[in-house]
Amino acid sequence: MRFALNEVDAIAKKATRGAGYSWGMAEEAGKAVRWLCANGVDGSRALLSVLTVADNSSPAQMAPTGVVGDWRSEGGVMCPLMAGATFSDFAGVGYADEVCILNVVSPVVLLPFVAMAARQLGQVLTVQWAGVLATTDGHVVSLDRAENSDCWTVAKSVTIRVGGQIGQKMPKHTRAEPKDADWKTLSRFAHRTYAPASSESRIKGAGAGLSDND
Amino acid sequence: MRGSAPTQIPLREPNKVMRLARLGSMHQCRLSFMRVLTRRMAREGWTFSRPVFTFDAKGVGHAVYTAQGPERAYSLVAFGHDLAPEMRSDRVIATAWDATFTLFDGVPTSQDIDRLSKNIPLQEAGRVTETEISVSRANRSVRLWDHFVNALSQGQQPDTDMIEAVGYLMRTTAVYGSGKLGAADYETIAARPEMKVPFQAEMLSVFLTRTFVRDLVNHMAHAKGGERAVKMDTGIARRLGIGNSTGLGLAPYIVNHSNLFNNWIMAREDAIARVRSVEIATPTHVATFRKLLRRSEISIANWTSQHPIQIKKLASLRRDLNMVKEFVERDDLHDNFPWNRLLDWSDAVLGLEGQEMIASLILEPYGDLVDELAENMADSNQDAFCIDGRMTIAQVRGQIEAGFGWALGLDWAAPENCARVWYVSEEKLEPRLGERAKEAIEPYEQPLAPARDATAAHVAMAQWDDEKPIAEFLLRHPEHRHTMRRAQYSITAPYGEIQDNTIAADMLPIDFLRVKLAFFGAIHFDPRSDRWVRICMFANAPYPEELTQTNGDFWVYPEDKACVLH
Numbered sequence A: 001m002r003f004a005l006n007e008v009d010a011i012a013k014k015a016t017r018g019a020g021y022s023w024g025m026a027e028e029a030g031k032a033v034r035w036l037c038a039n040g041v042d043g044s045r046a047l048l049s050v051l052t053v054a055d056n057s058s059p060a061q062m063a064p065t066g067v068v069g070d071w072r073s074e075g076g077v078m079c080p081l082m083a084g085a086t087f088s089d090f091a092g093v094g095y096a097d098e099v100c101i102l103n104v105v106s107p108v109v110l111l112p113f114v115a116m117a118a119r120q121l122g123q124v125l126t127v128q129w130a131g132v133l134a135t136t137d138g139h140v141v142s143l144d145r146a147e148n149s150d151c152w153t154v155a156k157s158v159t160i161r162v163g164g165q166i167g168q169k170m171p172k173h174t175r176a177e178p179k180d181a182d183w184k185t186l187s188r189f190a191h192r193t194y195a196p197a198s199s200e201s202r203i204k205g206a207g208a209g210l211s212d213n214d
Numbered sequence B: 001m002r003g004s005a006p007t008q009i010p011l012r013e014p015n016k017v018m019r020l021a022r023l024g025s026m027h028q029c030r031l032s033f034m035r036v037l038t039r040r041m042a043r044e045g046w047t048f049s050r051p052v053f054t055f056d057a058k059g060v061g062h063a064v065y066t067a068q069g070p071e072r073a074y075s076l077v078a079f080g081h082d083l084a085p086e087m088r089s090d091r092v093i094a095t096a097w098d099a100t101f102t103l104f105d106g107v108p109t110s111q112d113i114d115r116l117s118k119n120i121p122l123q124e125a126g127r128v129t130e131t132e133i134s135v136s137r138a139n140r141s142v143r144l145w146d147h148f149v150n151a152l153s154q155g156q157q158p159d160t161d162m163i164e165a166v167g168y169l170m171r172t173t174a175v176y177g178s179g180k181l182g183a184a185d186y187e188t189i190a191a192r193p194e195m196k197v198p199f200q201a202e203m204l205s206v207f208l209t210r211t212f213v214r215d216l217v218n219h220m221a222h223a224k225g226g227e228r229a230v231k232m233d234t235g236i237a238r239r240l241g242i243g244n245s246t247g248l249g250l251a252p253y254i255v256n257h258s259n260l261f262n263n264w265i266m267a268r269e270d271a272i273a274r275v276r277s278v279e280i281a282t283p284t285h286v287a288t289f290r291k292l293l294r295r296s297e298i299s300i301a302n303w304t305s306q307h308p309i310q311i312k313k314l315a316s317l318r319r320d321l322n323m324v325k326e327f328v329e330r331d332d333l334h335d336n337f338p339w340n341r342l343l344d345w346s347d348a349v350l351g352l353e354g355q356e357m358i359a360s361l362i363l364e365p366y367g368d369l370v371d372e373l374a375e376n377m378a379d380s381n382q383d384a385f386c387i388d389g390r391m392t393i394a395q396v397r398g399q400i401e402a403g404f405g406w407a408l409g410l411d412w413a414a415p416e417n418c419a420r421v422w423y424v425s426e427e428k429l430e431p432r433l434g435e436r437a438k439e440a441i442e443p444y445e446q447p448l449a450p451a452r453d454a455t456a457a458h459v460a461m462a463q464w465d466d467e468k469p470i471a472e473f474l475l476r477h478p479e480h481r482h483t484m485r486r487a488q489y490s491i492t493a494p495y496g497e498i499q500d501n502t503i504a505a506d507m508l509p510i511d512f513l514r515v516k517l518a519f520f521g522a523i524h525f526d527p528r529s530d531r532w533v534r535i536c537m538f539a540n541a542p543y544p545e546e547l548t549q550t551n552g553d554f555w556v557y558p559e560d561k562a563c564v565l566h
Helices: A003-018 A025-036 A043-056 A078-087 A106-122 A180-191 A199-204 B033-044 B110-117 B118-125 B142-153 B159-165 B200-228 B235-241 B252-258 B258-276 B283-301 B308-330 B340-348 B352-361 B364-376 B393-408 B450-460 B470-477 B478-492 B509-520
Strands: A098-103 A125-129 A131-137 A141-145 A154-162 B045-053 B059-066 B073-080 B099-105 B130-141 B168-176 B241-246 B419-424 B429-436 B523-527 B534-538
Touching: A003 A025, A003 A180, A003 B364, A025 A043, A025 A078, A025 A106, A043 A098, A043 A106, A043 A180, A043 B340, A078 A098, A078 A106, A078 B393, A078 B470, A078 B478, A098 B241, A106 A125, A106 A141, A106 A154, A125 B509, A180 B258, A199 B429, B033 B200, B033 B364, B033 B509, B045 B073, B045 B200, B045 B509, B059 B110, B059 B200, B073 B110, B073 B200, B099 B110, B099 B118, B110 B118, B118 B130, B130 B142, B130 B200, B142 B168, B142 B200, B159 B235, B200 B523, B252 B258, B252 B509, B258 B340, B258 B352, B258 B364, B258 B478, B283 B308, B283 B352, B283 B364, B308 B340, B308 B352, B308 B470, B308 B523, B340 B352, B393 B450, B393 B470, B393 B478, B450 B478, B470 B478, B509 B523, B509 B534
Parallel strands: B168 B241
Antiparallel strands: A098 A154, A125 A131, A125 A154, A131 A141, B045 B059, B059 B073, B073 B099, B099 B130, B130 B168, B241 B534, B419 B429, B523 B534
């Protein structure tokens, strides 16, 4: 099914919250998935890979422990939302010319954050992992993938460096077309943020008061 | 900038404007979205047509109303249904309605209408596409609908007292836009001049819906009475607006879109400051103000509510209005910054309803000075979302103290200070408000208590060095990320935060609804409980075929024969 980008943003935000992330990170996830879909990447699939791992671990275990040297997480697997947000946060503060992030699940999710950093810096940034090379100035992105390369599972190491040449730009999209099964699974994560119905809540929660049929 | 005066009087401070009680007393003004729309359509000479209108005697069928602007056309596609009375409800949890609508981008083909007929009547259970801009529904007023159909079918005009008591034949119960249900994302229309001001598509949809409702009631009366039936008198038709029932869904909106909300408030505050800075008012401007003040009296006289809170506020407003009349009788409003004098006086003696009514009313003579501010009301800065990690702890602390200084000393554990929980029910995702101590809903709490969360972040920052960048703080405290973002917003959006406790035991959700609806241009706020409100939209507005530059602006103030604005 085809979805509006706002719908994708909304479901990604709720699903990320449902998987145990903070609201601020959930907002990042919404915008990140929207960006991926707008650039023709299956953002729903990408996020789902992250949330599935996080659900069996915890976001805190999957966050970078620091920004000196190679970036690692406490639990071993790195969350691209946490690493991406950190990368963007530190863009203006400064880090080494080349950052290496270890064991990143669904590394394609880093791209929207790298794009945010590129916009802040006014520079082109290049992201590389096994068989994949992505370059962005923050506005457009090129994504070169070797056959059988993988964007969703764990990449042993991802490097991000200043500079690079933007190749063939990804065409912009105004709709997202997630797989039905992925959308359903995201919806199940999102559903965790909804309170179960109760008769008291039904009567009082939205207002009761005077008649709504006169 | 045409006719602008150098602003000398400063804008009112956010800590004055952004209190819930004041926001909950806001009135429409000339920057309200309905009025921006009718002014534009009148100025640009939009034309209107009704290419399709097919209904049976029960009101089942469909219609298309097309509005043609200078560059593009938009069409309201309306579906009428035969709704069982027990199914009729204004709430989100309803599953059927008297009428359902979409605003189509362009002119729909018969294939489009066929597709829409399978989806629009289902509302949330249906899907639309990028050619649809909004999706909405409406229910009949039980009190007025049958009376109108019966009276008109027998050749009689309806009872005007009943019209004044209700104000509309149908009320909308939701107008979805911005990509909801698969509709076009706002970004796809945002660059169009006619869509640049917020909610123009939704307002256009409601404007055309009002015409559809008039036509449908005439049609059903004719179907019932045949030759005996008469058409609704144009004067009566003019008095009818479209009602609307609004619940808790709007409250999160203004908290979640703090930059957008800031732009609305700031545009109006800027307008107020510009008019206060007018040193000498011309006789024409003063005459316009006096005439519209008289016309406001008519509108306020017609405003009724059964809710104790609003009954009290209306009594206060009527008292205020009398005092304003006395003031303007003894003051010529000519020189020595007359509007500033009036507002300073109103601050000292009037209630909040009266103060905000006057603040809106002084803008009316000064379209040349303030109308351009409507262009700033959209939120076009997408990059604002990106956190600038270079901000220092001291800077963020300063922003929190400026916006939430009042909250930092509050005991947030005290039951009365954290009594409420905003949540979303799994039941059709209806937004609700619950009691923290009595219901097991805290795990589902939405982030709608910025003051509480800012206090928590402020405490967490206490041990941090002033000069540390917040990037480092966020690495350790991702739970404060949304608060850091809001603090950053507040640097450029000083009116973005409600400066009150949004989870307090005595917080009134209707205050959130009131301010948003006032910016839409709604009048006659009629709370039906502390958390949902009925309003009226486009009452007294010209119908599309009547719209001219003469009547396209001040229609919101009803005319009486003794008081015609030239």
